[in-house]
Amino acid sequence: MRPFKLASLLLALLALSFAAQARKPYVEIERKLSAQQLQEVGLSAEQLAKLNRMLREADEGAPGSVEAVAAADAGNTDNAGPQVGAGAPRERSPGAGQFIGLNDEPIKSRLKHDVSGWEPGTVFELENGQQWKVLKGRMSLKKPMPKPEIVVVPGVAGRWFLQVDEDMPKARVYRID
Incomplete structure (x- = not known):
């Protein structure tokens, strides 16, 4: 009976090695x-x-x-x-990175150009050197805003939203630079 147990054990080990591979x-x-x-x-x-x-x-x-x-x-x-503020590295808290986007901070800058609205495909160039392209959202302003200060706000799952004014809808954007 002992050879049977040894053969069974070897067969089980062989099966486990195949399963691992x-x-x-x-x-x-x-x-x-x-x-x-x-x-x-x-x-x-x-x-x-x-x-x-x-x-x-x-x-x-x-x-x-x-x-x-x-x-x-x-x-x-x-x-x-994406850089925060002037681009200085920031300390990451314990558990940071577990949920993409939830630990990112808003990016504050100013546009290099005037804005009269946006639609999918519009590119926003920021003074900090970043470029963001509109993926979703459409807005037409009554009058152009000259080089406004903006905030690029993180959302859930790596999504980003560009906010020209807190009372206006945000454009969903992604970084292209």
Whole structure:
């Protein structure tokens, strides 16, 4: 009876090794989303690579790997993403990054040009160098506003909204620079 138990144990180990090898490999975000969806999110190539690496490591179950990459990112001052204020790096709170967009802060700047309205495709150039393109929303102002101060407000799931005046509807925008 003992050889039967040993054979059963070996068979079970063999089955587990095949199951481990048969697990689906991580699929990069670029293959899961359309080009338009990726553009809406507005991640740089570096940010996209970092996110793919973090998700792959989390999928593989590497303990602490996601935290290690996030900690390394917190010390990175070469931030290609949206800048806050004058572009100074900000401290991330514990648990930051768990919900995309919920930990981002508004971006305050002034437009380089006058605005008389917007529609999908309109590009807003900010004095801080950023460019934001309207994805959704349409507005026609009664009279043009000369180089107004604006706020780009984060929404849920990486969405951003450009606010020209707090009493007006916001335009849903994505960063193109």
